Amino acid sequence: MNITDNIAYVGVNDHDIDLFEGQYDVRKNGMSYNSYVVFGSEKVVVTDSVDARFVDEWLGSLEAALAGRTPDYLVVHHMEPDHSAGIATFMERYPQATVVASAMAFKMMAAYFGTDFAGRRVIVKEGSTLELGDRSLTFVGAPNVHWPEVMFSYVPEDKVLFSADGFGKFGALDVEDPEGWACEARRYYFGIVGKFGKNVQAVLKKAAGLDIEHICPLHGPVLSENLGYYLGLYNAWSSYEPEGEGVTIAYSSVYGHTRDAALALAEALEKRGQTVAVFDLARDDMAEAVESAFQYDRLVLASITYAGGIFPHMSTFIHTLAEHAYQRRTVALVESGTWAPMAAKVMRGELEGMKDIAVAENVVTVRGALDDASRAQIEALADELSK
Numbered sequence: 001m002n003i004t005d006n007i008a009y010v011g012v013n014d015h016d017i018d019l020f021e022g023q024y025d026v027r028k029n030g031m032s033y034n035s036y037v038v039f040g041s042e043k044v045v046v047t048d049s050v051d052a053r054f055v056d057e058w059l060g061s062l063e064a065a066l067a068g069r070t071p072d073y074l075v076v077h078h079m080e081p082d083h084s085a086g087i088a089t090f091m092e093r094y095p096q097a098t099v100v101a102s103a104m105a106f107k108m109m110a111a112y113f114g115t116d117f118a119g120r121r122v123i124v125k126e127g128s129t130l131e132l133g134d135r136s137l138t139f140v141g142a143p144n145v146h147w148p149e150v151m152f153s154y155v156p157e158d159k160v161l162f163s164a165d166g167f168g169k170f171g172a173l174d175v176e177d178p179e180g181w182a183c184e185a186r187r188y189y190f191g192i193v194g195k196f197g198k199n200v201q202a203v204l205k206k207a208a209g210l211d212i213e214h215i216c217p218l219h220g221p222v223l224s225e226n227l228g229y230y231l232g233l234y235n236a237w238s239s240y241e242p243e244g245e246g247v248t249i250a251y252s253s254v255y256g257h258t259r260d261a262a263l264a265l266a267e268a269l270e271k272r273g274q275t276v277a278v279f280d281l282a283r284d285d286m287a288e289a290v291e292s293a294f295q296y297d298r299l300v301l302a303s304i305t306y307a308g309g310i311f312p313h314m315s316t317f318i319h320t321l322a323e324h325a326y327q328r329r330t331v332a333l334v335e336s337g338t339w340a341p342m343a344a345k346v347m348r349g350e351l352e353g354m355k356d357i358a359v360a361e362n363v364v365t366v367r368g369a370l371d372d373a374s375r376a377q378i379e380a381l382a383d384e385l386s387k
């Protein structure tokens with residue numbers, strides 16, 4: 001696959017992986033680890049490597065793409081092992097090659113490979129340029145998007161931005177994603193990059209000064225058309241702006257009564273014309289619930305009272321939101337409890353540490369099964385959330 005006349009794709013698809021980064025379920029569509037070759041008139045650059053299980057396949061694709069040329073540089077934008085596992089093998093195979101990376105990336109290479117390639121390396125920083133003859137790579141610092149050593153690079157002659165894990169997406173490239181780009185890119189963003197909104201904003205500002213026609217991420221498809229759409233989403237996501245109006249309802253229930261309340265609220269909201277997404281935190285993909293909470297402007301947390309506190313899945317969910325800097329949203333509380341309901345109080349306390357969270361006035365309390373009182377509370381909450 002060619003990105004431009006001078007840039008080829010040499011990445012791999014992974015359909016064996018179950019959990020990406022140890023927690024994100026990608027069994028349905030797999031994952032891609034992207035690597036590219038930039039052919040300059042004088043020098044050839046390979047960008048990044050792939051996961052350890054695919055290094056041989058990557059080297060095979062690379063050799064085919066090189067068509068007899070030898071690579072002069074291996075540019076390392078990001079040292080996470082799913083992109084860096086093949087560095088040492090590459091350097092053995094191509095003894096004339098030089099590694100190009102940030103100073104911090106070389107420290108990480110020493111930690112992973114026992115060598116920082118002294119004598120065979122070029123350290124780059126913001127604004128450094130690598131000349132390839134009729135082409136060049138200019139480096140753009142992207143610290144903490146989402147590791148500290150990350151750099152993007154830009155090829156002005158081809159208007160190509162190599163964006164490391166930025167603009168990444170779950171899913172291998174040999175399967176069509178029926179949901180389009182945004183759904184799995186959003187789950188990826190809020191799971192993996194979401195905490196670092198400020199850093200993403202900083203690099204987006206730099207990117208705004210570049211004339212870009214292709215964004216080449218380390219996971220997912222190369223983005224070549226309608227770039228304003230992708231940049232607009234990244235701008236909304238990284239500034240913690242809700243992407244749209246809607247209510248995410250996340251519930252934890254053992255015997256089904258809290259679920260009944262959550263579903264009754266969903267129905268009441270839908271009757272009022274609201275978009276609603278409901279998640280069972282024990283059974284649905286929690287990363288999708290997190291994604292949905294960030295996508296929409298309102299969130300309902302519904303939990304049983306569990307040993308004087310909240311259910312473990314709800315606790316994990318709220319902590320995950322907090323860890324990802326959840327903010328600027330309205331949150332409503334639904335609780336159940338048979339002898340001393342406490343869940344709403346506990347959840348309210350957990351929300352206190354988050355920025356700009358407005359807690360809805362109406363709280364729903366279910367004491368056993370839904371009754372007239374709790375049904376009335378559900379209607380009142382639906383009214384409040386639909387204002």
Ligand SMILES: Cc1cc2nc3c(=O)[nH]c(=O)nc-3n(C[C@H](O)[C@H](O)[C@H](O)COP(=O)(O)O)c2cc1C
Nearest residue numbers: 253254255256257258306307308337338339340341
């Ligand atoms: C392990 C366990 C611990 C519970 N702890 C409390 C509690 O501390 N206070 C309380 O009022 N109810 C407590 N309950 C009762 C639940 O809140 C009650 O069963 C509730 O209806 C469960 O809602 P559900 O039907 O959605 O699972 C507990 C229930 C279980 C199963």
